[in-house]
Amino acid sequence: MTIKQLEKIAWQARYDLVKRVPVGLGLHWGGSMSLMEILSVLYFKFLKIDPKNPKKKNRDRLILSKGHGSPAQYAMMAERGFFPKSWLSRIDENGWKLPKHAHRLKLAGIEASTGALAQGLSMGIGMALAAKLDKAKWHTYVIGSDGECTEGQFWEAALSANKFRLDNLTLIIDNNRMTLDNHIKIVMPSLNISKMFKAAGWQVYECDGHNVKQLVDRISRALKIKNKPVAIVANTIKGKGISFMEDNPSWHSGKLTKEQKEKALKEISKRLKKYE
Amino acid sequence: MSKEFLTTPLDKRKILPVKPAFAEILIKLAKKNKNIVVLDADLQRCSGTEPFMKKFPNRHFQMGISEQNMVSVAAGLALAGKIPFANTFANFLTKRACDQVSVSVAYNQANVKLCGDYAGMSTAKNGGTHCSVEDVAIIRAMPHMVVIAPADTIELQKAVEAAVKYKGPVYIRKVRGPMPQIFTKNYRFKIGRSVELMKGNDITIISYGAMTYYALIAGEKLKKKKIKARVINMSTIKPIDKKAILKAAKETKAIITIENHSIYGGIGGAVSEVVGENYPCLVKKIGIPDEFGETATFEWQLKYFDITSERIIRIAQKILK
Numbered sequence A: 001m002t003i004k005q006l007e008k009i010a011w012q013a014r015y016d017l018v019k020r021v022p023v024g025l026g027l028h029w030g031g032s033m034s035l036m037e038i039l040s041v042l043y044f045k046f047l048k049i050d051p052k053n054p055k056k057k058n059r060d061r062l063i064l065s066k067g068h069g070s071p072a073q074y075a076m077m078a079e080r081g082f083f084p085k086s087w088l089s090r091i092d093e094n095g096w097k098l099p100k101h102a103h104r105l106k107l108a109g110i111e112a113s114t115g116a117l118a119q120g121l122s123m124g125i126g127m128a129l130a131a132k133l134d135k136a137k138w139h140t141y142v143i144g145s146d147g148e149c150t151e152g153q154f155w156e157a158a159l160s161a162n163k164f165r166l167d168n169l170t171l172i173i174d175n176n177r178m179t180l181d182n183h184i185k186i187v188m189p190s191l192n193i194s195k196m197f198k199a200a201g202w203q204v205y206e207c208d209g210h211n212v213k214q215l216v217d218r219i220s221r222a223l224k225i226k227n228k229p230v231a232i233v234a235n236t237i238k239g240k241g242i243s244f245m246e247d248n249p250s251w252h253s254g255k256l257t258k259e260q261k262e263k264a265l266k267e268i269s270k271r272l273k274k275y276e
Numbered sequence B: 001m002s003k004e005f006l007t008t009p010l011d012k013r014k015i016l017p018v019k020p021a022f023a024e025i026l027i028k029l030a031k032k033n034k035n036i037v038v039l040d041a042d043l044q045r046c047s048g049t050e051p052f053m054k055k056f057p058n059r060h061f062q063m064g065i066s067e068q069n070m071v072s073v074a075a076g077l078a079l080a081g082k083i084p085f086a087n088t089f090a091n092f093l094t095k096r097a098c099d100q101v102s103v104s105v106a107y108n109q110a111n112v113k114l115c116g117d118y119a120g121m122s123t124a125k126n127g128g129t130h131c132s133v134e135d136v137a138i139i140r141a142m143p144h145m146v147v148i149a150p151a152d153t154i155e156l157q158k159a160v161e162a163a164v165k166y167k168g169p170v171y172i173r174k175v176r177g178p179m180p181q182i183f184t185k186n187y188r189f190k191i192g193r194s195v196e197l198m199k200g201n202d203i204t205i206i207s208y209g210a211m212t213y214y215a216l217i218a219g220e221k222l223k224k225k226k227i228k229a230r231v232i233n234m235s236t237i238k239p240i241d242k243k244a245i246l247k248a249a250k251e252t253k254a255i256i257t258i259e260n261h262s263i264y265g266g267i268g269g270a271v272s273e274v275v276g277e278n279y280p281c282l283v284k285k286i287g288i289p290d291e292f293g294e295t296a297t298f299e300w301q302l303k304y305f306d307i308t309s310e311r312i313i314r315i316a317q318k319i320l321k
């Protein structure tokens, strides 16, 4: 996969999600849009997985710890061929396979059910420990968020991952600098994710989380680090790609009107055109 | 004596939003009582405390997504003389911060008012990770905790007022709403006092929170079938109104409980404990079975788990046959 292709997939997934989700359905748009490049790079470049055999032995594991980003993951899984894109129009249907927060017992390919923030890194540590015990080569990726870094459990996890020298674990933080109520600089101004992970003994890389080239570079480097876990702080824009959502706390979650949907699709199509 | 609750047709009731009612009473009380402070854990958009924050910016603490810290900080505030209202989703308040509620708040008997939002299935499409199926059971089992789950926004306001007067930890269980009106402004809320909303001696229905409305619907429909149901709103789940329960056990054929919560440890459990020790009678429990919540609307889940007025009617008819 070339950088251009990975970029295009991210925009395509944004397009598919906005296009297929029915008008008026409340979703976590902001935190889904910020994730797309991270997900395209993982699903199309790094994750050793088989969409036709989601439970395959020795597959890599991905945990979306910020479970409310599931719509983005669904869009990317559809791109990767886990299920037809038409399923995206049924996200959040009563009792169906694609709930707002993904559930491993509802959809093959979801490794851990999340939705209550800040548990995914710990579950990832458990998986990475199991792989070490089994002398297995598969890798565990966890996607977390800046908001999760304000939870105590995240730092309990950070300390233990270093203690166990988990070089088979990579954490990517979708650092959109915003939580539900507001900008992180208002909600928790003292948060300094890179410094805190460094202090906990992690290898830390930073990058622009919408720059595919940088993401590929950082993850490639992370996979070569021995004896410690790696955190990649990917600086992103909440609501990326949709002008009225970008960096706007009101779009943490919300419902698109017909007009807003059209505007969003127009803006995303423009980006997609560049790759034709 | 003026009427405490409405008797107008159930389908004609006003349906009122929860958030403004909560903010309104907090602000009203805080004007008189400068010790009242409010904490949020990055869910202010759901607790509805923004008007309070605007009015009293230095008496509001945005704690971020740190429920455990928020609850213990609230305890510290209380131990230093404040009356903190700590808000987040019921599920995170009672489970993520469970030990903090137990030790910092209950064990210390700190004067903290814990307000759990979007309780039970009312969290709707947020799904199983957000649906508190067992919060009442957990908090009820904690020593010294008072547990209140209001049936409408008027009862919510009265409960908040009572919680401020009461010295000690209180858990107020709120639903997302909006909620149909049950009570009038004349309602005299008292912690531990249940209210008989409908009189009857055939069978008793006991409920709280969002399910009281459904209990009333069942009561109305049973009336048409010549079954007189006593409908009791038992919004204080702890300390429970033993007198009302035992009276119902003695005077009616059986008790049916209905709740937006697990059948384990909620009002069904609480009622069974009371009658079991004092006056054994049949208690039929309607609630969430041994399951987590679904990603689905409140109404969809009620049908899915069969937590319905129809179920009450079926059970009542079977018992009274």
Ligand SMILES: Cc1ncc(C[n+]2csc(CCOP(=O)(O)OP(=O)(O)O)c2C)c(N)n1
Binding pocket: A028, A030, A031, A032, A034, A066, A068, A115, A116, A117, A118, A145, A146, A147, A148, A174, A176, A177, A178, A179, A180, A181, A238, A252, B041, B042, B043, B065, B092, B096
């Ligand atoms: C333990 C817990 N507390 C609160 C919430 C409610 N909640 C859902 S998303 C969110 C804000 C998330 O911000 P962040 O984690 O930074 O995600 P993003 O900005 O990527 O959407 C909150 C508070 C939750 N899901 N889990």
Ligand SMILES: [Mg+2]
Binding pocket: A145, A146, A147, A174, A175, A176, A177, A178, A179
């Ligand atoms: Mg964020």
